[in-house]
Amino acid sequence: xxxxxxxxxxxxxxxxxxxxxxxxxxxxxxxxxxxxxxxxxxxxxxxxxxxxxxxxxxxxxxxxxxxxxxxxxxxxxxxxxxxxxxxxxxxxxxxxxxxxxxxxxxxxxxxxxxxxxxxxxxxxxxxxxxxxxxxxxxxxxxxxxxxxxxxxxxxxxxxxxxxxxxxxxxxxxxxxxxxxxxxxxxxxxxxxxxxxxxxxxxxxxxxxxxxxxxxxxxxxxxxxxxxxxxxxxxxxxxxxxxxxxxxxxxxxxxxxxxxxxxxxxxxxxxxxxxxxxxxxxxxxxxxxxxxxxxxxxxxxxxxxxxxxxxxxxxxxxxxxxxxxxxxxxxxxxxxxxxxxxxxxxxxxxxxxxxxxxxxxxxxxxxxxxxxxxxxxxxxxxxxxxxxxxxxxxxxxxxxxxxxxxxxxxxxxxxxxxxxxxxxxxxxxxxxxxxxxxxxxxxxxxxxxxxxxxxxxxxxxxxxxxxxxxxxxxxxxxxxxxxxxxxxxxxxxxxxxxxxxxxxxxxxxxxxxxxxxxxxxxxxxxxxxxxxxxxxxxxxxxxxxxxxxxxxxxxxxxxxxxxxxxxxxxxxxxxxxxxxxxxxxxxxxxxxxxxxxxxxxxxxxxxxxxxxxxxxxxxxxxxxxxxxxxxxxxxxxxxxxxxxxxxxxxxxxxxxxxxxxxxxxxxxxxxxxxx
Amino acid sequence: xxxxxxxxxxxxxxxxxxxxxxxxxxxxxxxxxxxxxxxxxxxxxxxxxxxxxxxxxxxxxxxxxxxxxxxxxxxxxxxxxxxxxxxxxxxxxxxxxxxxxxxxxxxxxxxxxxxxxxxxxxxxxxxxxxxxxxxxxxxxxxxxxxxxxxxxxxxxxxxxxxxxxxxxxxxxxxxxxxxxxxxxxxxxxxxxxxxxxxxxxxxxxxxxxxxxxxxxxxxxxxxxxxxxxxxxxxxxxxxxxxxxxxxxxxxxxxxxxxxxxxxxxxxxxxxxxxxxxxxxxx
Numbered sequence: 015x016x017x018x019x020x021x022x023x024x025x026x027x028x029x030x031x032x033x034x035x036x037x038x039x040x041x042x043x044x045x046x047x048x049x050x051x052x053x054x055x056x057x058x059x060x061x062x063x064x065x066x067x068x069x070x071x072x073x074x075x076x077x078x079x080x081x082x083x084x085x086x087x088x089x090x091x092x093x094x095x096x097x098x099x100x101x102x103x104x105x106x107x108x109x110x111x112x113x114x115x116x117x118x119x120x121x122x123x124x125x126x127x128x129x130x131x132x133x134x135x136x137x138x139x140x141x142x143x144x145x146x147x148x149x150x151x152x153x154x155x156x157x158x159x160x161x162x163x164x165x166x167x168x169x170x171x172x173x174x175x176x177x178x179x180x181x182x183x184x185x186x187x188x189x190x191x192x193x194x195x196x197x198x199x200x201x202x203x204x205x206x207x208x209x210x211x212x213x214x215x216x217x218x219x220x221x222x223x224x225x226x227x228x229x230x231x232x233x234x235x236x237x238x239x240x241x242x243x244x245x246x247x248x249x250x251x252x253x254x255x256x257x258x259x260x261x262x263x264x265x266x267x268x269x270x271x272x273x274x275x276x277x278x279x280x281x282x283x284x285x286x287x288x289x290x291x292x293x294x295x296x297x298x299x300x301x302x303x304x305x306x307x308x309x310x311x312x313x314x315x316x317x318x319x320x321x322x323x324x325x326x327x328x329x330x331x332x333x334x335x336x337x338x339x340x341x342x343x344x345x346x347x348x349x350x351x352x353x354x355x356x357x358x359x360x361x362x363x364x365x366x367x368x369x370x371x372x373x374x375x376x377x378x379x380x381x382x383x384x385x386x387x388x389x390x391x392x393x394x395x396x397x398x399x400x401x402x403x404x405x406x407x408x409x410x411x412x413x414x415x416x417x418x419x420x421x422x423x424x425x426x427x428x429x430x431x432x433x434x435x436x437x438x439x440x441x442x443x444x445x446x447x448x449x450x451x452x453x454x455x456x457x458x459x460x461x462x463x464x465x466x467x468x469x470x471x472x473x474x475x476x477x478x479x480x481x482x483x484x485x486x487x488x489x490x491x492x493x494x495x496x497x498x499x500x501x502x503x504x505x506x507x508x509x510x511x512x513x514x515x516x517x518x519x520x521x522x523x524x525x526x527x528x529x530x531x532x533x534x535x536x537x538x539x540x541x542x543x544x545x546x547x548x549x550x551x552x553x554x555x556x557x558x559x560x561x562x563x564x565x566x567x568x569x570x571x572x573x574x575x576x577x578x579x580x581x582x583x584x585x586x587x588x589x590x591x592x593x594x595x596x597x598x599x600x601x602x603x604x605x606x607x608x609x610x611x612x613x614x615x616x617x618x619x620x621x622x623x624x625x626x627x628x629x630x631x632x633x634x635x636x637x638x639x640x641x642x643x644x645x646x647x648x649x650x651x652x653x654x655x656x657x658x659x660x661x662x663x664x665x666x667x668x669x670x671x672x673x674x675x676x677x678x679x680x681x682x683x684x685x686x687x688x
Numbered sequence: 689x690x691x692x693x694x695x696x697x698x699x700x701x702x703x704x705x706x707x708x709x710x711x712x713x714x715x716x717x718x719x720x721x722x723x724x725x726x727x728x729x730x731x732x733x734x735x736x737x738x739x740x741x742x743x744x745x746x747x748x749x750x751x752x753x754x755x756x757x758x759x760x761x762x763x764x765x766x767x768x769x770x771x772x773x774x775x776x777x778x779x780x781x782x783x784x785x786x787x788x789x790x791x792x793x794x795x796x797x798x799x800x801x802x803x804x805x806x807x808x809x810x811x812x813x814x815x816x817x818x819x820x821x822x823x824x825x826x827x828x829x830x831x832x833x834x835x836x837x838x839x840x841x842x843x844x845x846x847x848x849x850x851x852x853x854x855x856x857x858x859x860x861x862x863x864x865x866x867x868x869x870x871x872x873x874x875x876x877x878x879x880x881x882x883x884x885x886x887x888x889x890x891x892x893x894x895x896x897x898x899x900x901x902x903x904x905x906x907x908x909x910x911x912x913x914x915x916x917x918x919x920x921x922x923x924x925x926x927x928x929x930x931x932x933x934x935x936x937x938x939x940x941x942x943x944x945x946x947x948x949x950x951x952x953x954x955x956x957x958x959x960x961x962x963x964x965x966x967x968x969x970x
Binding site: 246250375376377378379380381385386389390393394395400401402403476477478 | 725727728730732773774775880881882883884885886888889
């Protein structure tokens, strides 16, 4: 009897799954077109899953092994089940025992995996979604156990007539449950949807360059994509869910609601009304239409679930009243990319948030807080503070900095950034100039020809002002010849390095910590031993997660003789200072301040000093009252430790090259070298 | 709050304008100029004019038209688009050449369109910037003018209730029969953000108009503005409260006197004496 029942069950489940898949694909196709290489993507998908995705999942070893057993077991079991029970190969003489044995193995592995899934669900952490996800381990067990047991008679391990008809029917019923969850639910919107949407999302990802290939590592691909402002028909950002590209919608649908993003999000921790997981789920609600009442995870802090609803062609943010998402949710984001870094499904949260911000700024004209004022300043004065652009170099009146306009060609173009108007950052800049001079670097600055890089304008959604600033900066830079740009501002660094390229400006850009590390390696800097207390280091988001530079700042600190007492959240998990993405400008209230939390992290290490490498981080962390640690930029620490070359170290192998300008000033050095 | 006062000079013919619109919408024209950023001198939407637009947007059921008299070039276009970005689909440009006197052209345009309320900034941010334009327009059209507005409270039966800004945060409520010209004080609500999308899509509808040359201006000698010496405020305050009051105070002219019913000679005498006392004339 089972021989006739099982194929019917299996193939009807498959048919339903196919119908669901078509429906789901049509939902995604509501999005705007995107240029995706479909075939190459599908071909690359297994590798993206096995290597890149598991690289992220494997940060949690138990969960990673659980997933390998469960998912691997399921895929194998499903294929084998179709062969053995669906197509009846189980009864063939030659293939039957092999396939059946493999099926037993696969379903057993899946069952063991689902036991671990069940264990995690017994006392789930707050970041996990509940609701339908709570039944998933039972469904997994139902599928694997029933497949295992139904395969035993086929293999002849148990005689075909074992048990009664009732038992067989009961088993078949359990299998129906399992099939329903695993096949039907996969495409009709159950928890298993993540497998179907996730696989296609990996294949058709909007940033394929993120993934590794056989040839090498993927790059970080963190630069925002430019809007086409010349085409008056091109939409300015995203108003409705269908304004996202179809592969973005697909990406939202891939979310497995693990809440790793939520656990890392600084805005969520600060009690601001943002939860990256909920945001992605709201987009899923939007693409299918409906309300968020069925969401079973942590809500946006301070915003009860069930009050928002949307539709594929309805607005995401209402001009008045409520729609799918409130504007302050979008403006709470610091664009720190902690969510993207942590997401095992490789979802691009920050892209989506900036897309929606673009619409709010460019179409609604509704940038909150000081946003409108800052953007007006950027338009009128090329800096966010509204300062006279002719006063850019006032801070350096006594430094006699060489100007690009006078020299035309140098080794290093020192990009100063808007920190020139900030008295705290001026100390960092003076230190950096001192270091460059000590190393005899041939450098110059743009002076009054420099403008804001456009970082803040772009994160606030004002793509027009960003492109205007960027194009003028690129035109200025194109007049001069230099080998690389060095800057102490990771935001300028990121924009110059990763976002000007699309507009025609391709440069070699280094953060000052990278450059100082190189100078030290080359033997051009010499430091007195560190005499201060313990030191910790705060990774700026735009240097670390955006550009992968975790080592150079630590190497510089090591060269200074500092043993860094690492914070629990450092490196790629560094917690944001709260200063990115225009967050201090839009200033969405929360329960606590992000920099306060970060200084608490510093306090836990017992460090007396926190080294930073970003003017925003410096400003945010120094703004914390009753801080236990002093905030110093790496450039300042290096400048304080500078010494002339120790007398004994003048070996012939030293490749120090005294530049023409500084050579006359230090004749003793020349004697030692020769 | 002071008692309501009728603005002087309201012509009795004003109520006729209400017949111009049947659907009851209030016709509002906002005069907008090309501003100049105080630090960089770049063209922008003028601050007070933009506040005037904001004031118009605050009026329920108003049909707002934006009006600019001048020439269209790259700079002025970007500034004018700044007004469109506040949510307008079109702006009327009364074409005038540089050096033209825009008052006659604007007056012709307004008397033809017959809006009930004309809103303008107090003075332009560049050019002559005398602040005379609203007054000259009012004189030509024979309409009442109310200066230094903070808000328009309501418009009913052809009468507008206005809130005029006075020093130190004081307000005076006025009623004026429409049509009328009002100018906007810096105390009025700040202009909303100008959005790029509507600014780019909005149309600048050019209308040709007769050009009357400004005869006086070419004879003037224009020199860059110099910072004028300011009278130092010497505060002899004993308490923090006094210091705060002194810092917050606008020029009050406490020792001034109001001369009424005097002959021109007596008036001139008084002014001459004041100038001598203040050391302006020696």
